[in-house]
Amino acid sequence: MAAAPPDNDVLWARGIVKSHHGTPALRGVSLGVREGEVLAVTGPRGSGKSTLLGCLSALLPVDEGEVWFNSAPVHTLGRAGRERLRRDRFGFVGSEPHLVPELTARENVALPLLLAGAGGKAAHTAADEWLERLDIGELAKVRPDRLLQSQRQRIAVARALAPLPPVVFADDPTAPLHRETADQVLRILTSAARSHQLTLVLATHDPELVRYADRAVALVDGRLTGPVAPVPRAPAAPGTAGTTAVPAAGH
Amino acid sequence: MFYLRLARGYRALDLGRWLLTALAGAVVAAFLLRALGRAMSDPVAGSDALVRLLWCLPPLAAVAWFAAVAARALPARRAERITGLTTAGAGAARIRALIAGEVALACGTGAGLTLLLFLILRNDIAGPALADELGMGVALPAAAPVALLALVPLTAGLAAAGAVPHAETLPGRPRPEPTGFGPWRLALPIGLVVLGLALELIALRPGAAADGRPIHLPAGLGTTSTAALGGWAACALGLALLTGPLLGWAGRLLAVGRPTPLRLLAGRGLTAQARRLGAPLAVLTLALAMVLTTIRYWLGEPGSADVLPAIEAGLVLGCAAGAVAVRLAELRTARRGGCEALLRLGTAPRLLVGAVVLRTLMAGTVLLVTGGATAALAAAGLR
Numbered sequence: 001m002a003a004a005p006p007d008n009d010v011l012w013a014r015g016i017v018k019s020h021h022g023t024p025a026l027r028g029v030s031l032g033v034r035e036g037e038v039l040a041v042t043g044p045r046g047s048g049k050s051t052l053l054g055c056l057s058a059l060l061p062v063d064e065g066e067v068w069f070n071s072a073p074v075h076t077l078g079r080a081g082r083e084r085l086r087r088d089r090f091g092f093v094g095s096e097p098h099l100v101p102e103l104t105a106r107e108n109v110a111l112p113l114l115l116a117g118a119g120g121k122a123a124h125t126a127a128d129e130w131l132e133r134l135d136i137g138e139l140a141k142v143r144p145d146r147l148l149q150s151q152r153q154r155i156a157v158a159r160a161l162a163p164l165p166p167v168v169f170a171d172d173p174t175a176p177l178h179r180e181t182a183d184q185v186l187r188i189l190t191s192a193a194r195s196h197q198l199t200l201v202l203a204t205h206d207p208e209l210v211r212y213a214d215r216a217v218a219l220v221d222g223r224l225t226g227p228v229a230p231v232p233r234a235p236a237a238p239g240t241a242g243t244t245a246v247p248a249a250g251h
Numbered sequence: 252m253f254y255l256r257l258a259r260g261y262r263a264l265d266l267g268r269w270l271l272t273a274l275a276g277a278v279v280a281a282f283l284l285r286a287l288g289r290a291m292s293d294p295v296a297g298s299d300a301l302v303r304l305l306w307c308l309p310p311l312a313a314v315a316w317f318a319a320v321a322a323r324a325l326p327a328r329r330a331e332r333i334t335g336l337t338t339a340g341a342g343a344a345r346i347r348a349l350i351a352g353e354v355a356l357a358c359g360t361g362a363g364l365t366l367l368l369f370l371i372l373r374n375d376i377a378g379p380a381l382a383d384e385l386g387m388g389v390a391l392p393a394a395a396p397v398a399l400l401a402l403v404p405l406t407a408g409l410a411a412a413g414a415v416p417h418a419e420t421l422p423g424r425p426r427p428e429p430t431g432f433g434p435w436r437l438a439l440p441i442g443l444v445v446l447g448l449a450l451e452l453i454a455l456r457p458g459a460a461a462d463g464r465p466i467h468l469p470a471g472l473g474t475t476s477t478a479a480l481g482g483w484a485a486c487a488l489g490l491a492l493l494t495g496p497l498l499g500w501a502g503r504l505l506a507v508g509r510p511t512p513l514r515l516l517a518g519r520g521l522t523a524q525a526r527r528l529g530a531p532l533a534v535l536t537l538a539l540a541m542v543l544t545t546i547r548y549w550l551g552e553p554g555s556a557d558v559l560p561a562i563e564a565g566l567v568l569g570c571a572a573g574a575v576a577v578r579l580a581e582l583r584t585a586r587r588g589g590c591e592a593l594l595r596l597g598t599a600p601r602l603l604v605g606a607v608v609l610r611t612l613m614a615g616t617v618l619l620v621t622g623g624a625t626a627a628l629a630a631a632g633l634r
Contacts, residue, residue, distance in 0.1 A: 059595060080599070087597025098592035100516075101427075102523035107515060112596050120509025145427030159596075 010035040010167060010199050011056055015065035018051050025051035027222040028065070033167075038190055038200045040213035048222040049203035050095075050171050056201060057090050057169045058082040069167075087115055091160030091168040091198075093189070095175035097152035099144040099159075105131060106140040109158045116163060130158035134188060150181040157185055161192050167199045168192075174209065186212050264580055268321050269357050271573045275314040276403045277361030278566050282307040282559075283399040284369045291386030310563055311403065313570035315410035318354045320531060320574040322411035324581035325350055343417045350415050355408030362400040369396070428585075430523050432496045440496070443489030450482030451628055468633070479632030486628050490621040491537050495529020497621065498522075501613045513602060516593075517609035524582055528614070531578045535571040536618045540625040542568060544633070 011033035018026040025048045033039050033056075043049050054060040055067060058074050059082070067074040074085065086092070091112070099108045109127035114120065131137045134154040144152050153176055160168050170189055174182035186202075190212045193200040202213060210216045218225050286307060290300040326333045326346075336346055373385050382388070454476050466475050499522045506518025542564045593603060 083594075083597045083599055085597070086595070090597075092595060094595075098588065098595060100519075100589045100592055101586075102430075102519040102589070103515070107519070111512065111515075111593075114512045114515065115596060115598055115602075120511075124509070143430075 008034055009068075010070060011201070012068040013056060013065065016052070016055050016062050016067065017064035018048075018055055018060060018062055020051070025222055026055065029219070029222070029224055030065075031056075031217065031224065033199060033201060035166075035199055036193075036197045037215060038193055038202060038213045040210045040216040041201065041203045041219055042205070042207055042210060042216055043203075043219035044205055047219045049205075049219055051222075052219060053092075053169045053171045053201060053203050057092055057167075058085045059092075087112065089166055091163065091165040093153075093156050093160045093168070093170045093173040095172040097144065097149070097156040097176075099152055099155055101144055104141050104143055105136065105147070105155045108144065108155055109162050112159060112163045118163075126162050127158070130162045131155070134158050135184075149176050150178065153177055153181075154185060157189060161189075161198075164196055164198065167201065170200065170202045172203055172205060174204070174206070182209075264576075268573065268577060269353075271569065272314070272318060272321070272354060272357035272407065273361035275310070275317065275361070275566055275570055276358030276407065277365045278562065279307065279310045279314055279403050280362035280365035280400050281369075282310060282563070283402065284365060284396060285384050285559075287395055287399055288369075288384045288386035291389040291391070292383045306563070310566045310570075311406055313567040314358065314403065315406050316534065317570040317574045317577075318358075318407040319410040319414035321577045322350050322354060323414040323416060324577050326416060327581050328584050330584075347412050347415045347417070351408040351412035354411040355404035358404040358407045362403045366396055366400055428527065430499075430526055432499065432526065436492075437496055440489040440492035443485045444493065445489075447482045447484070447486030447489055447628075450478050450485065451632060452482075454478035454482055455631060475632050483625075483628050483632045487537055487540075487625045490625055491533035494533035494536065494617065494621050495525050497617045498529055498532075498614055499525035501617050502610075505609065505613055512598075513605050513609065516602070516606040517613070520586075520606060521610045521613060527578060527582060531571070531574040532614070532618060533621070535568075535575050536622040537625060538564075538567050538571045540622045541629065544626045544629040 009032040011031075013029060013031045016026050016029045017024075029048075029052055031052075041049050041052060051060065055062050058067075058069075058077065061082070062075050065075065069085065069089065074082070077085065100111065103111065106124060106127045109130055110120075110123035113123035113126060118126075128137065128140060131140050134157060136151055136154050136158075139147060139151060139155075144155065147155070153173065157173065160170075168189070173185060173189065177185060186209060189200060189202070192198065202209070204210070283304075286300065286303040289303060293299075333346060336349070341349070369385065372381060373387055373391070375387065466477060466480060468475060502518045502521030502523075502525060504518070505521060506515050510518065545560075545564075590603060594600070
């Protein structure tokens with residue numbers, strides 16, 4: 001517990017252990033996510049990707065271990081603190097769109113901004129812009145149950161990106177999509193992350209999608225294996241970061 | 252045995268539903284048997300017996316309504332059970348039969364217990380006080396009570412079977428429910444309310460009291476005129492049908508302009524639920540309004556007070572309230588996904604609770620208006 005997280009890691013986890021009512025999901029995962037990078041977490045179904053993203057994104061409390069965001073501890077936060085962190089700092093796209101059914105597409109996208117205290121007009125303008133960027137601008141006034149699954153998933157992406165949170169988590173965002181839509185969604189996610197210097201943590205079961213990431217780690221049965229970035233014990237200079245990262249291209 | 256095994260997995264709300272169904276079935280059976288007993292004691296007064304039988308219809312309808320609402324909610328609330336049954340090879344008809352059979356069994360149990368009590372009481376246990384009601388001293392034709400009592404589980408079971416929704420969807424992917432109201436669905440109740448108000452005004456005009464032919468209402472409710480009764484009935488039906496659209500408009504009003512998250516969630520939620528919530532809330536409001544209007548007639552004159560209308564009113568109110576509770580539970584299950592999405596976004600639970608409170612207040616206001624208008628019109632028409 002003595003080691004402070006490295007400065008250039010926006011998210012830093014050490015020895016996370018998490019089980020769901022006795023079923024172990026994570027068995028000691030240590031990971032650093034650098035600011036502005038696109039990190040892919042790969043692994044088959046049931047390997048613990050969703051749980052890892054849940055722990056990193058302050059949705060789930062960890063059983064053991066530490067999670068730090070911007071040099072502030074997340075694992076010690078209570079429920080309200082984690083809610084605030086999720087609302088103000090994190091964006092999330094799941095494998096299902098998980099939209100609020102009674103709200104229109106525009107209201108769904110504007111909701112995180114409204115929750116964070118933005119004015120109604122600014123929130124709706126931003127929502128319209130992001131819907132336009134994802135080619136669903138004409139569906140702004142339609143409720144999700146009248147839309148195709150691919151359109152709903154694009155609304156979910158717009159909702160995660162609209163507040164421009166420092167970190168965006170995407171948990172198998174292409175699972176419900178056909179290939180061409182999946183490509184479009186991933187291109188939008190990664191290009192938005194790059195152009196706005198957002199950090200993107202992308203969990204996927206599809207090893208092909210690793211090509212969108214700067215770096216990839218593999219998760220098997222709740223443990224990181226393969227091209228794992230060793231957790232730096234001391235603040236590392238940005239120049240040395242490359243030695244710890246395994247380029248996605250070589251994977 | 253299968254039902255007993257299903258019942259073992261029941262939670263409080265399911266057991267409450269089962270007990271309410273059984274209790275309601277028992278009470279309706281008691282009404283039916285009382286009508287039979289009176290008819291046996293006094294075979295000459297045929298039309299009175301018919302009236303007594305007709306008075307059994309409102310409670311029977313209430314039980315059927317509750318059974319239908321409960322059966323409608325069951326697949327949504329116990330999705331894993333239906334999925335399990337479907338995966339095991341049970342088809343739509345079998346699931347329908349299972350749910351209807353469960354309701355019929357509950358009603359049958361209640362009715363059977365009542366019949367047992369009836370037969371016990373006929374052995375001169377209650378003394379002469381109940382002799383007329385039980386048809387004591389007259390031989391009981393075996394087919395009569397069985398036919399009457401089969402009516403209760405049969406009606407409730409059929410209502411339940413008709414209400415079970417069936418959609419061929421993947422488990423966990425419910426079919427989206429329509430939310431809006433069509434133009435006819437709006438025009439009809441508005442027309443009914445206007446017509447009813449006009450009739451009521453004609454009935455209440457100065458000098459209308461001279462109209463010669465008052466209608467004597469049952470259960471000591473006094474007299475009224477044809478125009479007043481018809482006007483009230485049209486208004487009550489129109490207001491009941493209008494409850495759903497009014498709830499939807501109230502939701503729009505809450506979220507008007509550029510709403511805060513609280514107003515947005517409360518308003519849009521109310522609008523989305525208006526169609527499903529409208530019917531059970533309207534039935535409960537109508538029943539409450541009628542009971543509140545008539546209760547003073549029972550309380551005012553002890554001599555005319557009869558315990559049977561009170562029991563009947565209690566049964567109808569209980570079934571209507573039970574239907575509202577079941578529908579609310581169903582909607583809560585349906586909203587679980589949306590709530591999880593909101594919590595995932597970091598919405599404070601306080602905000603969600605606030606939205607529910609605001610929504611409830613708004614819905615309560617709408618019901619106060621429709622129920623109050625129904626009760627006021629009824630009170631105005633009675634003399």
